[in-house]
Amino acid sequence: MTKNNTEQTVAAVVVTFNRLEKLKTVLQSLEAQTKLPEQFIIVNNASTDGTDQFLEKYKSNFSLEGVQLEVIHLPENVGGAGGFSAGMRRGYELGADFVWIFDDDGYPQPDALAKLVDGFNTAVDELGPDVPFACSMVKYIDGTICEMNNPVPTWDWGRLQALGHSNLVMVTSASFVSVLIPRWIMEAYGLPYKEYFIWFDDAEYTLRITKVCPGVEVLDSVVMHDMGVNKGVNFSMIDEKNAWKFAYGVRNQGSYRLHHEGKAKFLLFCANVAIQMRRGGVARKLRRQMYSKMWEALRFNPSVDYPQQAAKEVE
Amino acid sequence: MHFYELDSLENREKINSLSIRQQRLIESAVNYHSLIQPGRTLHYKIYMGESWQYPRLTDTSTLNGVLTESADLTPVLEFDATSTVQPHSVFSPHYFSGDEQILDRNIRYILLTPDEATDIDVEANSPRRKLSRIYSKLEVHAPVLLDDMRELRRKQGEADGRKHEKHMEAQTVEHVNAQGDVQHPWVEVIPGTPAPDATKAVIIAMHWLQGGGAERWALETVDLVKKAGFLPVIITDRDSHQPWITRPEFDDTLIINLTMPLQERVGDPTILRALFEQFNVCGLLIHHCQWVYDNIWWVKKYFPRTPVMDSLHIVEYKFGGGYPRESVLRDNWIDIHHVISPQLETWMTEIHGINKDKVVDAPLVDLTVNGEDRTYQKRHSDDKLTVAFVGRLARQKRLEAFILLAAKMEKMHPGAYRFIMHGSGSMGLVRDEIAERLGVADIIEFRGNETKVSKTYEDSDVLVISSINEGITLTTIEALNAGIPVLSANVGSQYTLIPPQGLSGRSTRQFVRDTSRSLEHLLTDETNRKNLWNAENARLNQFAQLETATAFVSRVLEDWKKND
Numbered sequence: 001m002t003k004n005n006t007e008q009t010v011a012a013v014v015v016t017f018n019r020l021e022k023l024k025t026v027l028q029s030l031e032a033q034t035k036l037p038e039q040f041i042i043v044n045n046a047s048t049d050g051t052d053q054f055l056e057k058y059k060s061n062f063s064l065e066g067v068q069l070e071v072i073h074l075p076e077n078v079g080g081a082g083g084f085s086a087g088m089r090r091g092y093e094l095g096a097d098f099v100w101i102f103d104d105d106g107y108p109q110p111d112a113l114a115k116l117v118d119g120f121n122t123a124v125d126e127l128g129p130d131v132p133f134a135c136s137m138v139k140y141i142d143g144t145i146c147e148m149n150n151p152v153p154t155w156d157w158g159r160l161q162a163l164g165h166s167n168l169v170m171v172t173s174a175s176f177v178s179v180l181i182p183r184w185i186m187e188a189y190g191l192p193y194k195e196y197f198i199w200f201d202d203a204e205y206t207l208r209i210t211k212v213c214p215g216v217e218v219l220d221s222v223v224m225h226d227m228g229v230n231k232g233v234n235f236s237m238i239d240e241k242n243a244w245k246f247a248y249g250v251r252n253q254g255s256y257r258l259h260h261e262g263k264a265k266f267l268l269f270c271a272n273v274a275i276q277m278r279r280g281g282v283a284r285k286l287r288r289q290m291y292s293k294m295w296e297a298l299r300f301n302p303s304v305d306y307p308q309q310a311a312k313e314v315e
Numbered sequence: 316m317h318f319y320e321l322d323s324l325e326n327r328e329k330i331n332s333l334s335i336r337q338q339r340l341i342e343s344a345v346n347y348h349s350l351i352q353p354g355r356t357l358h359y360k361i362y363m364g365e366s367w368q369y370p371r372l373t374d375t376s377t378l379n380g381v382l383t384e385s386a387d388l389t390p391v392l393e394f395d396a397t398s399t400v401q402p403h404s405v406f407s408p409h410y411f412s413g414d415e416q417i418l419d420r421n422i423r424y425i426l427l428t429p430d431e432a433t434d435i436d437v438e439a440n441s442p443r444r445k446l447s448r449i450y451s452k453l454e455v456h457a458p459v460l461l462d463d464m465r466e467l468r469r470k471q472g473e474a475d476g477r478k479h480e481k482h483m484e485a486q487t488v489e490h491v492n493a494q495g496d497v498q499h500p501w502v503e504v505i506p507g508t509p510a511p512d513a514t515k516a517v518i519i520a521m522h523w524l525q526g527g528g529a530e531r532w533a534l535e536t537v538d539l540v541k542k543a544g545f546l547p548v549i550i551t552d553r554d555s556h557q558p559w560i561t562r563p564e565f566d567d568t569l570i571i572n573l574t575m576p577l578q579e580r581v582g583d584p585t586i587l588r589a590l591f592e593q594f595n596v597c598g599l600l601i602h603h604c605q606w607v608y609d610n611i612w613w614v615k616k617y618f619p620r621t622p623v624m625d626s627l628h629i630v631e632y633k634f635g636g637g638y639p640r641e642s643v644l645r646d647n648w649i650d651i652h653h654v655i656s657p658q659l660e661t662w663m664t665e666i667h668g669i670n671k672d673k674v675v676d677a678p679l680v681d682l683t684v685n686g687e688d689r690t691y692q693k694r695h696s697d698d699k700l701t702v703a704f705v706g707r708l709a710r711q712k713r714l715e716a717f718i719l720l721a722a723k724m725e726k727m728h729p730g731a732y733r734f735i736m737h738g739s740g741s742m743g744l745v746r747d748e749i750a751e752r753l754g755v756a757d758i759i760e761f762r763g764n765e766t767k768v769s770k771t772y773e774d775s776d777v778l779v780i781s782s783i784n785e786g787i788t789l790t791t792i793e794a795l796n797a798g799i800p801v802l803s804a805n806v807g808s809q810y811t812l813i814p815p816q817g818l819s820g821r822s823t824r825q826f827v828r829d830t831s832r833s834l835e836h837l838l839t840d841e842t843n844r845k846n847l848w849n850a851e852n853a854r855l856n857q858f859a860q861l862e863t864a865t866a867f868v869s870r871v872l873e874d875w876k877k878n879d
Binding site for chain 1: 408409498653
């Protein structure tokens with residue numbers, strides 16, 4: 001049977017780690033959707049701030065009609081990447097036609113999902129059935145654009161606009177803040193690399209699934225991203241506090257450049273990181289740490305997990 | 316039969332203004348895409364290709380337009396068609412070709428070819444590799460030497476055909492996933508069942524819709540299937556201009572002309588699933604159709620009660636025996652092997668150990684012309700013997716051997732023989748070149764499809780079969796029915812109908828030598844000719860004691876009706 005637009009089911013996947021208060025706002029935003037997802041899948045990444053008790057209580061009191069709630073308590077923190085991988089797998093297992101994924105600090109506006117699904121289906125009507133995802137416009141809580149979450153437009157980004165769809169922009173890479181992914185994409189291209197733990201998992205995944213057909217950003221589907229400071233990041237900003245996160249970034253992005261794009265791209269990436277670190281005056285010790293991550297990237301090349309198969313063990 | 320709705324009457328009229336052949340090719344293509352994409356509205360762009368191309372109807376070029384739009388062709392017709400198919404399982408619009416995803420832009424680019432296009436046009440424009448060019452030169456300038464070399468290959472091929480191989484594995488999702496070399500792990504697609512009131516149908520799987528012995532028999536089975544009360548669903552899997560698509564036998568049938576590669580998923584021959592959901596498929600008749608052979612495991616896995624029968628004509632020298640080999644390797648999934656000659660029956664049962672109860676020798680002999688009705692046709696002229704060749708101009712028919720024979724006879728007895736070559740095919744240019752080189756272009760009368768074959772038999776005194784390989788040729792039976800004897804290379808099961816005095820050695824060298832002697836005997840003494848026909852007629856009568864293919868298949872179809 002081929003499902004029409006009104007029969008399509010969506011599983012909302014939220015990954016959370018020690019942000020209980022923000023998570024509560026996320027859940028309220030979900031409950032307020034004009035088009036309710038058929039499933040809420042909350043992945044608790046072994047939080048230590050009482051999120052587990054809250055979610056158990058939330059589950060026992062949950063009474064939203066027509067919505068199935070799934071809470072997954074992971075035994076350890078597997079990072080955003082591991083959390084999305086687990087949540088998307090569960091969405092697939094529950095038979096959802098789409099998973100709609102975001103972090104625990106993204107608050108979708110009431111019509112965000114309805115607009116996202118409409119935008120996706122419009123793109124399919126115009127571009128064909130192979131559109132791999134639709135993502136929302138991500139705004140900072142003050143209403144300005146979120147510096148960190150801007151998708152990368154294609155060279156012909158205005159193609160759908162030319163056809164009269166002023167709310168749709170064709171994009172490739174996007175971040176995991178309100179991304180609607182169809183089931184067939186997970187089956188054909190697998191899940192995000194859980195081994196990435198954090199950083200570049202979203203970029204890698206959206207690049208992976210847009211090799212043939214671009215995704216779309218739906219400009220009138222809006223999500224507010226409640227991040228601390230609205231600022232983009234680059235390798236000149238590395239300091240003692242954030243170095244752990246940048247280390248994942250260097251390893252993951254280095255691995256992607258080398259194993260998916262080739263040696264030249266890898267070397268360019270390494271050179272770029274080195275230049276940025278020098279320009280930013282990053283401490284020598286931290287620079288050495290980043291260089292060691294580049295070395296690690298040579299051997300770090302995880303394989304794809306597919307939801308229709310058991311997950312591979314992390315080495 | 317339409318599985319779609321067109322966007323406007325105007326476009327229907329535009330389609331109707333095309334030739335019947337082109338209309339039917341469009342219908343075949345749009346039905347295919349509508350069946351595997353239920354409910355979707357697709358935009359169709361119809362292009363007219365060159366005569367040296369073959370129609371592209373269902374392959375991946377119809378999705379990416381590489382042979383049409385990307386080649387800067389202008390569509391002759393465009394329309395939207397919405398599939399009216401009510402599916403009973405999920406038909407994904409996402410397909411992969413190896414590691415590559417096939418992008419679907421909601422458009423299908425269909426390439427037709429002019430009605431006058433022939434295989435010769437395609438052959439004349441096909442790119443030649445160096446080796447192929449050398450082969451073609453040898454074929455024209457040293458055909459005997461070339462055939463000596465081919466004879467070595469044939470002997471090796473015969474030996475290969477006797478080798479035993481493991482039965483084919485069903486290409487299930489589990490099996491393919493276990494191979495490891497897959498783009499992604501495949502998920503089983505389980506077909507739905509048809510509606511209780513679905514039309515009863517029999518799938519007839521064919522090579523193509525153009526002339527050939529196997530196709531003539533397949534055409535007859537289309538009529539038999541209709542008479543038995545089933546809808547014939549015709550599948551073909553080989554590139555062709557499909558000239559026979561206009562034949563009245565195909566009126567009120569569903570035709571799906573496949574052009575490869577298709578949109579298919581591992582473990583899911585999508586168009587077959589669609590057909591099994593839309594129809595109550597009561598059986599499969601396979602006539603030389605590799606794609607259906609490759610997918611009968613699927614039929615037996617999901618519809619085990621659906622009977623499968625194949626018709627086999629000839630053991631090839633290559634591919635370990637050709638279609639009979641394909642059949643043997645899939646014997647577990649085939650209920651009946653219909654063969655048309657004792658040679659093939661022996662090959663199947665004694666060499667390959669197929670259960671004798673499953674192999675039925677039912678010859679393609681029309682019993683309506685029995686021995687009593689058949690009468691000997693006297694020689695047309697006392698001082699001239701007319702020698703005929705009837706067949707497709709294909710390598711298998713070894714037309715160069717016939718032309719060599721003509722050249723030799725003309726040299727030995729100038730003016731004593733008249734030659735007719737009747738047939739068309741991809742080697743028309745080669746025929747002309749050889750005849751020119753041997754200086755016999757003027758003494759051979761070339762006839763094409765514009766002349767009826769019966770007229771050629773009527774005008775001839777003897778039929779010569781120069782083929783490299785045959786089962787039992789229909790032309791042998793037709794010639795005997797027309798009252799003229801047959802001389803044949805000793806190939807396939809020709810010995811069943813032709814006595815030793817009418818047979819020649821298999822190689823070109825032996826064929827020309829032996830047949831030239833026989834022709835001399837026939838020229839000098841009419842009694843020899845009559846005796847040969849009598850001997851062949853007696854063998855044909857004996858052969859005709861077997862239940863004919865027509866009677867046998869009619870009986871099988873009656874059984875399929877009862878099974879339902």
